[in-house]
Amino acid sequence: MSTANLEEFRQEIRTWIDENLPSELRVGTRKDLPKKLLSQWNKALISRGLVAPEWDTEYGGGGLDRKQAGVVKEELNAVRAPKLRTFGVAMLGPTLLEFGTEEQKREFLPQIARNEVTWCQGYSEPGAGSDLASLQTRAVREGDEYIVTGQKIWTTGADKADWIFCLVRTDPDAPKHEGISFLLFPMKQEGVKVSPLNLIDGSADFSQVFFDGARAKASHLVGPLNGGWTIAKRLLQHERTQDGGSEGGITGAMKDTIFDLVKREVGLDASGTLQDPTIRERLAQQELEQLGLRLTMRRAGEEMRASQTGRDIASLGKYRWANMVKDEQDIAMMAMGAQGLGWSGDGFGADQLERTRAWLTTRADSIWGGTNEVQLNVIAKRVLKIPE
Amino acid sequence: MGLILTEDQLILRDMAKSFFDEKSPVERMRALRDSRDAVGFSRDLWKEMGELGWIGILFPESVGGADMGYGELGVVLGECGRVLAPEPFMSTVLLGGNAILLGGNEPLQKELLPDVCSGNRILSLAFQERGRFAPYAIETKAKRDGDHYTITGRKSFVLDGHVADQIVVAARTAGSSGEREGLSLFVVEADAPGLTIHRDDLVDGRNGAHLVLENVAVDGARVLGTVDAGADVLDAVFNRATVGLCAEMVGSFEEAFERTLEYLKTREQFGVKIGTFQALRHRIANLFAEMEFTRSIVRDAQTAIDEGRNDIAEATSAAKARCSEVAPLIAGEAVQMHGGIGMTDEEEIGLFFKRLKAAELSLGDAIFHRNRFAHLRGY
Ligand SMILES: Cc1cc2nc3c(=O)[nH]c(=O)nc-3n(C[C@H](O)[C@H](O)[C@H](O)COP(=O)(O)OP(=O)(O)OC[C@H]3O[C@@H](n4cnc5c(N)ncnc54)[C@H](O)[C@@H]3O)c2cc1C
Ligand SMILES: Cc1cc2nc3c(=O)[nH]c(=O)nc-3n(C[C@H](O)[C@H](O)[C@H](O)COP(=O)(O)OP(=O)(O)OC[C@H]3O[C@@H](n4cnc5c(N)ncnc54)[C@H](O)[C@@H]3O)c2cc1C
Numbered sequence: 001m002s003t004a005n006l007e008e009f010r011q012e013i014r015t016w017i018d019e020n021l022p023s024e025l026r027v028g029t030r031k032d033l034p035k036k037l038l039s040q041w042n043k044a045l046i047s048r049g050l051v052a053p054e055w056d057t058e059y060g061g062g063g064l065d066r067k068q069a070g071v072v073k074e075e076l077n078a079v080r081a082p083k084l085r086t087f088g089v090a091m092l093g094p095t096l097l098e099f100g101t102e103e104q105k106r107e108f109l110p111q112i113a114r115n116e117v118t119w120c121q122g123y124s125e126p127g128a129g130s131d132l133a134s135l136q137t138r139a140v141r142e143g144d145e146y147i148v149t150g151q152k153i154w155t156t157g158a159d160k161a162d163w164i165f166c167l168v169r170t171d172p173d174a175p176k177h178e179g180i181s182f183l184l185f186p187m188k189q190e191g192v193k194v195s196p197l198n199l200i201d202g203s204a205d206f207s208q209v210f211f212d213g214a215r216a217k218a219s220h221l222v223g224p225l226n227g228g229w230t231i232a233k234r235l236l237q238h239e240r241t242q243d244g245g246s247e248g249g250i251t252g253a254m255k256d257t258i259f260d261l262v263k264r265e266v267g268l269d270a271s272g273t274l275q276d277p278t279i280r281e282r283l284a285q286q287e288l289e290q291l292g293l294r295l296t297m298r299r300a301g302e303e304m305r306a307s308q309t310g311r312d313i314a315s316l317g318k319y320r321w322a323n324m325v326k327d328e329q330d331i332a333m334m335a336m337g338a339q340g341l342g343w344s345g346d347g348f349g350a351d352q353l354e355r356t357r358a359w360l361t362t363r364a365d366s367i368w369g370g371t372n373e374v375q376l377n378v379i380a381k382r383v384l385k386i387p388e
Numbered sequence: 389m390g391l392i393l394t395e396d397q398l399i400l401r402d403m404a405k406s407f408f409d410e411k412s413p414v415e416r417m418r419a420l421r422d423s424r425d426a427v428g429f430s431r432d433l434w435k436e437m438g439e440l441g442w443i444g445i446l447f448p449e450s451v452g453g454a455d456m457g458y459g460e461l462g463v464v465l466g467e468c469g470r471v472l473a474p475e476p477f478m479s480t481v482l483l484g485g486n487a488i489l490l491g492g493n494e495p496l497q498k499e500l501l502p503d504v505c506s507g508n509r510i511l512s513l514a515f516q517e518r519g520r521f522a523p524y525a526i527e528t529k530a531k532r533d534g535d536h537y538t539i540t541g542r543k544s545f546v547l548d549g550h551v552a553d554q555i556v557v558a559a560r561t562a563g564s565s566g567e568r569e570g571l572s573l574f575v576v577e578a579d580a581p582g583l584t585i586h587r588d589d590l591v592d593g594r595n596g597a598h599l600v601l602e603n604v605a606v607d608g609a610r611v612l613g614t615v616d617a618g619a620d621v622l623d624a625v626f627n628r629a630t631v632g633l634c635a636e637m638v639g640s641f642e643e644a645f646e647r648t649l650e651y652l653k654t655r656e657q658f659g660v661k662i663g664t665f666q667a668l669r670h671r672i673a674n675l676f677a678e679m680e681f682t683r684s685i686v687r688d689a690q691t692a693i694d695e696g697r698n699d700i701a702e703a704t705s706a707a708k709a710r711c712s713e714v715a716p717l718i719a720g721e722a723v724q725m726h727g728g729i730g731m732t733d734e735e736e737i738g739l740f741f742k743r744l745k746a747a748e749l750s751l752g753d754a755i756f757h758r759n760r761f762a763h764l765r766g767y
Contacts, residue, residue: 263767274767277759283767284758288706291688292681299391299684306392316677377666379673386652386663386672 009068013075020044021081029082042084042115050076051084052093052113059097059105060113066305087119087157088112092165095235099182099223108184120187121239122152122166122209123232130374132167133176133229137211139168139183141218146170146183148191148214154368158194158207161187165235171226182228185216201360202343239369240318256351258286258328265335282331289324293317312383319375322366329359389459389691391684397463404442404467411436414736417472421593427551428595429474431507437464438507443481447489451501457694458628462635462686469639472743474594476510477636479547482629484511487556490628491573491612491621500554500575512552514543514576514599515622521752523626524568524619528601530559537561537611539574539604549597550587552578557601561616568619573612580604592746593739627704630751631693634686634707637747638679641718644740645679648672648722655727668725675718682710702764709757715744 021044022037045051048062053069055061064072076083093112096105111117128135137150148168158164164187171179187194191214196204223231256264262283267275274280300313332355333340340356342348348356366372380386393401411433420428437443445461447453454460465477485504488497488511503509518525528541539559549555555576563570576583582604585597613621649672652663662668685707692703719741723730730737752760 259765259767268767272766273763280762280767281755281758284709284762284765287765288685288710288758288761289681291706292685292710295391295684295688296681299687302390302392313680316680320677320681373670376670376673379676380669384649384673384676386649386669387661388664 006067006071010071010075013072016048017075017079017081020048021079025082026079027082028080029085033082038082041082045084046114049113051115052089052109055093055097055109055113060110070301084115086112086115087121087161087165088115088117091121091235091238092119094238095165095231096222098234099231101219103219104184104222117162118157118160120155120158120161120164122155122158122164124154125151126153130371132232133180135167135169135180137166137168138172139170139181139216141170144218146185146216146218146221148183148185148211148216150211152209152211154197154206155194155209156206156368158187158209159196163187164209165222167228167232170228174226177229179226180228180232181225182222182231183216184220184222185214189214191215199360200363201357203361236370237314240314240375258332259283261332261351261355262335265337265339279331279335282327282334286324286328286331289320289327293320293324315370315375315378315383318369319366319372319379322372325362325365329355329362333359389457389694391687391691393463394459397459400460401463401467403440404464405470407440408467408471408473412471412473414472414739417474417593418736418739420474424589428548429476433473434475435507437475438505443477443507444505446481447485447501447505451497452505453501458631458635458690459687459694461632462690465632465635466639466642469636469641470643472593472640472739476548478629478633479512479549479552480504480510482632483513483547483625484552484554484556486625486628487511487513487573487612487621488575490624491618492575493609496575496610496612509554510548510552511554511556512546512549512597513556513558513625514546514549515558516545517541517543521749521756522566523622524571525565526558526560526571527565528557528559530561530572530574530606532561532608533605535608537572537574537606537608539576539601539606541601543599543601544588545596546585546599547594547596549585549599550595552585554578555583555599556612557599557604557606558618558622561618563616570616571618571622572615573618573621574606575610575612576601576604576606580606590746592743594743594746623701626751627700628693630704630708631686631689633747633751634689634711637711637715637744638683638686640740640744640747641715642679642683644722644737644744645672645675645718647737647740648725651726662725671721672725675721678714678717682707682714685710702761705752705757705761705764708752709754709761712748712752712754712757715748719744 021041024034025037025041049057050062050072052060053062053064053072054066057063089112093109096108123132125135125137137148137152139146139148148166152166163184166183166185168181168183169179170181173179191212193210194207196207198204199206262274262279266279269275296313297317336352336355339348339352342353342356344353381388441454442464444453445456445464449455468475468477485501488500500509504511515523515526517527528539528543530537530539539557541559543557546555555578557574557576558571559574560570561572578585582602584600587595587597590596612618652668652672653661655662689703689707692700722737723741726735726737729735732738
């Protein structure tokens with residue numbers, strides 16, 4: 001698409017956003033958004049094909065090219081529009097597009113793009129975290145079905161999910177990476193039990209999942225039998241990129257930016273300078289880190305489009321993003337002092353309580369989707385190519 | 389301009405890379421240092437760079453320049469950084485040349501800049517009077533006397549000052565040290581009566597003279613910018629020189645990084661390559677992330693200047709804050725991961741370590757620029 005046409009397209013998207021996105025929602029992807037407005041906005045996104053702008057229209061996508069999709073993303077980010085980013089859209093969709101059969105794409109992608117079906121990710125097990133490939137959950141073929149037995153853990157959203165994309169062992173005798181398959185099956189069935197876990201931030205978003213004779217259609221196995229590991233890794237790349245690539249991290253979802261919060265909590269002197277020089281420097285470092293991440297992700301995109309020798313920066317982005325969002329909350333806690341130690345009660349502002357919870361929630365960011373240590377292992381091995 | 393090199397810039401980079409590889413390996417810099425060369429760099433090589441159009445990249449065509457930008461200059465400076473070439477881009481182009489370009493009237497520009505572009509004139513900027521960078525901490529005084537000024541004071545860290553033909557001197561025409569108001573800039577001839585120039589050798593093998601000025605007379609026509617408002621020019625010069633310095637730093641620490649990475653893949657201890665030890669793998673992976681982020685931020689600062697954005701000062705401080713934080717980290721780890729050999733003068737990694745320290749502290753360290761950035765960002 002020519003630059004002029006792209007600008008025209010940008011105007012079109014801007015107008016569309018203006019007409020469809022109420023001001024109450026222009027605050028980022030928050031948990032406490034007005035439900036009715038949010039569902040209207042999500043409907044608007046769905047009918048304009050903007051949940052999955054780059055997918056073909058026959059799969060429920062927007063049929064846009066990469067540049068147009070980039071414009072959509074920029075414009076939505078610019079007004080802090082809440083995102084409809086689900087396991088289905090961000091991870092399973094792109095993976096099915098690459099590895100799924102035509103039938104699988106037609107069956108699952110349109111539902112995802114219309115946000116009709118909720119997915120969860122069945123990777124981790126009690127004995128298989130970082131060493132994911134040692135997973136033990138078994139799937140055995142029986143007629144045109146697989147019968148699944150075993151246990152998953154830390155499965156985000158399992159209690160609400162309709163379907164699961166699950167890593168299962170289909171050949172227990174093969175070397176550990178070569179006996180794994182990628183299987184899709186419904187959660188709402190006998191043979192699947194979900195038991196939620198409470199997290200340190202007071203939420204219970206993730207669960208233990210027990211499979212005892214759960215059933216999956218054989219036609220819902222993605223890619224080759226025992227060839228699931230490659231697919232699993234590709235999906236992890238999508239998982240790592242989505243947040244490393246998200247501009248501003250969790251800041252985008254808070255009412256106040258970290259800068260507003262620190263100014264308010266610490267106070268400015270007459271010359272407009274933060275009272276505390278150490279916090280000021282920490283804040284500057286935080287902002288520089290946000291800038292570095294944003295520019296580096298943009299640069300990676302440009303490298304890819306210009307097909308210059310781009311480096312794989314999914315791991316790098318995930319690793320630095322995780323540290324950055326954690327550090328942001330550490331700064332907030334330092335700035336709030338005792339006011340950051342509240343759990344409930346009207347002695348604390350809603351924004352303060354929210355920050356405290358965010359400080360707890362973000363501890364997970366250097367754990368899920370591959371821990372920081374695992375990301376560093378990947379960078380050393382795959383990007384810097386240092387033999388092990 | 390995007391965050392990646394354009395086609396033309398890629399061609400320029402390849403040219404510069406083969407030029408420096410062939411004519412200026414790190415041993416050349418070492419030889420200049422060890423022989424305590426009278427100039428401290430190669431005038432011949434400098435003139436070759438003039439012929440290639442590299443010295444004049446920033447300057448308008450009317451004075452013999454190429455009228456290009458920091459994106460292009462950054463490419464050349466990055467390659468200088470990779471081989472630690474000591475040629476006087478900093479003194480003559482980024483500081484002195486920029487002062488004339490941004491503050492000089494047309495006759496001054498026509499008089500001085502053509503020889504700068506061809507490599508036949510060396511300039512410098514004398515601003516610093518104490519150790520830590522503090523741009524307005526200037527006590528040197530300039531008194532008006534009819535149609536000229538007389539300057540008295542002391543200056544230090546005047547890069548390549550011992551071979552400069554003209555030195556731009558920042559002096560106080562009003563106010564007191566630390567104030568932004570009351571500064572003025574003067575083009576002083578190196579052989580002006582009352583000026584003595586003492587060559588000082590620096591830790592990175594380069595030169596930074598100190599000057600004593602005793603009633604040095606300068607014609608009023610040789611003032612840059614406006615009297616008492618010299619800081620307007622000075623600030624603009626510092627921003628641009630800092631962005632240039634950052635480009636050189638990126639070249640130097642990328643080279644130090646790559647050499648260290650290579651060392652991890654070849655050095656054996658305990659019967660294996662030391663690169664197999666996770667304690668080193670994780671650290672070098674993190675350095676890689678630091679390096680990539682910093683490269684993006686520096687490129688953005690170049691773009692800010694080249695596109696005349698209104699956040700040049702912010703982008704500059706962002707770049708230097710990151711460079712000055714990352715340079716000692718990478719250089720320090722590079723020496724550490726080389727073990728005992730990293731401590732030797734013979735191994736080149738130490739030369740990178742020293743040059744990067746000089747660059748880190750020049751024109752403001754990380755603390756200075758983080759604070760300046762915070763100030764510009766309103767906190
Ligand atoms: C909020 C949250 C949501 C999650 N959602 C999901 C989900 O939806 N679906 C799902 O399948 N999983 C999910 N997970 C699980 C997550 O993927 C795992 O927790 C993660 O992979 C780490 O595994 P582990 O917890 O078993 O830790 P372990 O692997 O036991 O790690 C313990 C520590 O050892 C370190 N370590 C391990 N191996 C190495 C190594 N080779 N080198 C250096 N250090 C190492 C780790 O970095 C870590 O610090 C979620 C986790 C969290 C926190
Ligand atoms: C100033 C100076 C004076 C000295 N004086 C003496 C002296 O008087 N007598 C004498 O005998 N020696 C002396 N030494 C030598 C000194 O003991 C060695 O330099 C040191 O033991 C490191 O060995 P190396 O230089 O071979 O580095 P290497 O062992 O090759 O190490 C290179 C890098 O790899 C790292 N590394 C190596 N193994 C591991 C591992 N298993 N896990 C993680 N990282 C690892 C190291 O920490 C280092 O960063 C001196 C050294 C110096 C610098």
